[in-house]
Amino acid sequence: MKKRSLLFTLAAFSPIFLWAQNNLSVKVIDEKENKPLVGASVSILGSLASAQTNRQGVISFKNVKDGDYIVRVSYIGYKSVEKQLMLDSSQELLVSLSSQEFIADEVIVHATRANTNAATTYKNLSRQDIAKNNLGQDLPFLLDQTPGVVTYSDAGAGVGYTGIRVRGSDPTRVNVTLNGIPYNDAESMGSFFVNLPDFASSVDNIQIQRGVGTSTNGAGAFGASINIQTNTRTDTAYAELDNSFGSFNTWKNTVRIGTGLIDNKFTFDGRLSRIKSDGFVDRGASDLKSFFLSGAWYGKKSLLRANVFSGKEKTYQAWNGVPEEKLFGTTQDVESYIAANGLQGADAENIRNADPRRYNSFLYKNQNDNYQQDHYQLLFSTNVSENLSLNAALHYTRGRGYYEEYKAGANYEDYGLTPVIVGDSTISTTDLVRERWLSNHFYGVTYSAQYKANERLNLTLGGAYNEYKGDHYGDVTWSRNPLFIKNAHEMGDERFDTRYQYYFNDAKKTDFNVFAKGAYQLDRLSLFGDIQYRRVGYSFLGFDRNLNNVQQEADLNFFNPKVGMTYQFAGNDQVYLSYAIGNKEPVRDDYENSTPDSRPKAERMQDIELGYRRTTSRFSLGINGYAMLYKDQLILTGQINDVGAQTRMNVPDSYRLGLEADLKWQPVRNFSWALTGALSRNKIKDFYEYINVYDAEWNVADQKVNHYKSTTIALSPSFVGSSELAFVPIKNGEVAFISKYVSRQYLDNTSNKDRSLDAFFVNNIRMSYQLKFKSVKNIGLSLLINNIFNEKYESNGYTYSSIYQGDPAIYTSNFYFPQAGTNFLLGLNLRF
Structure with missing residues (x-):
């Protein structure tokens, strides 16, 4: 494993220099006013070259090899252009x-996105990038090849x-x-x-900003922010089966359908999906259903889009994992x-x-998680003037569901029940x-306004107000013994509903x-x-000073400033430096x-990012160092x-503290190599571990305290x-060899190797072929x-320790989530 890690490190962080023959300079101007367009996106299709124009509206690509190319130029508010050229000299x-006759859908997420010159660390994924691996696995697995990501x-x-x-x-910090x-749940802050x-089948693009990133809505981004944009305009009608x-x-x-552009004003898109799987783990079955509907109106200066989407899941619980004694x-x-653990009968x-790798402790046939979530979004954008655009969105999400479980004894x-007395017997369990x-x-509601004061200065004002109301409750739906005195006479029955x-x-x-926020070009x-100013108000059931359950309130005010700068060299080389403060409740x-x-x-966290970006027609590189300094x-x-x-x-x-690299090399048109690497040091300066000491009745009698200096943060x-x-190898066909290496992860914050996940190195093969008929x-x-x-590995787990009846020995229980061995997914796409 050490050799594999070293190979990845050398590959990811070694500089690569390419030699080619020609330079290509592209200048982009406004057709009417003949003025340069600053920040226009220019890409050379079939190569890695992609960048934005400078203040003169110019971008230069060096070392472009001889050949036929298509140059694509796009800019918000303008029609995209593709130009063919044969390059045999500079x-x-x-x-x-x-x-543009219409507003582009990209303006909807413009306020929270990082652009090419942003002083932040980000990764963009297009619809094509996502579709390559979208054969049924959940969205996190489609992001697995991005820097610093671990999925489970x-x-x-x-x-x-x-x-x-x-x-x-973890997901509560993303x-x-x-x-x-x-999208994060307002209370747990997880993303489920x-x-x-x-949902990936209705996504147009995703941007992952690592670190604090730019201002966004919702929970604070302490590890990253994942900014997802759904379907955008498609001008021609289509029907698609996956x-x-x-x-x-x-x-x-x-099933996906779309009307294309109707009367140059309207589009309608829809999707209906079903995913079913028995799961690798015993009884780890999933039955998932969803739909997505979207309708849009495009005016000359305005855009109105309505999205309605829903998901319903029924998943057999597999969240206990496998105990170490069984797995190893x-x-x-x-x-x-x-x-x-007192296991008896069928459980034993x-x-x-x-x-051992597929063990699931749950045997009850309805040990299921059942949940439905319905989303309603109304998105509006308008160009008030050439320099001012406004965006607003109304949203509503309805969630409801439960998980069912069997509890013995x-x-x-x-x-909250009193024991039931039947004759001479007292039933207490x-x-x-x-x-x-x-x-x-x-x-x-969310909102933003973008104002382009002049060619140098761009300003954005935005924000949101969101409200959450949630009920949490538990029902007993069946009991082997009577729950109340009133049905004690029914003891002859075996079921109490x-x-x-x-x-x-x-x-x-x-x-x-x-x-x-603002950007100024010098x-x-x-x-x-x-x-950013953020205010959170939370009313909840908690304990008062007398340990009674009472309604409590908490109000928090956060101030999150960010500053940064980017320097553009003569070619497509950039360096950037940023400093940000983030707060999270x-x-x-x-x-x-x-x-x-x-x-x-x-x-509270201070985030410092220092990076370098370079793009040529055959090579792209992003490398950055970061320091994320936490308080509390x-x-x-x-x-x-x-x-x-x-x-x-x-x-x-x-x-x-970390160093990340994201690079891609395309020496010839039919071969490319993409690499990412993330090397980090994740430490708690002083950590105190508390271990419960139990008495003979399994009540906590005391706690043992262990002190650690400079210990590694769990699961990092x-x-x-x-x-x-x-x-x-052939036109419209691709073969890809995909690898992922993750070093050792500790299950808690003690840096104890006996409480850890082994490093793993997993390899996949993807093959695809496209044709028309x-x-x-x-x-x-x-x-x-x-x-x-067929690597045997675990990418997630948990641990807890205890001491019993004064015995100085510490009993540690480790639980793991084994991932599947060799497995496959075969897909067929038909588009009409």
């Missing part, structure tokens, strides 16, 4: 752009519950927006893409685990006989089935932010400033299980607060690398073979 190309799947094959970590930051509208199955089949009885069926231990280790036989007192419900409403609600609480959260130097569990005295503080970062320590709960605690000082690998070798515009065949060398 040339200067003049391109005139005429005003509860069921092991990328379908169902999945997650993404960027720079070691801000996600859909057309500029927040399982609630939007096959069908995939693969290992573990995985099926994906997608001996038969005796498994028997010891059975005895220590299950862990004895299951495949549940205590009546834990459900029962087997039962419970449902834990979440029902919520999320709605609000009386629904009983054993808890209920609601929450309300408001989130207001306003930001102003010849080759671009200066950037961004100021605690999540629901942090508040709910605390009193005002023990309530954790908000987190919230992490799990095991410490019990004043209500006896283990919640996350603030640690005063922690940091992430020191190196993440990826590689994609793509070869086009009569009235069929495209017939696409795709084959994705994952983990071709």
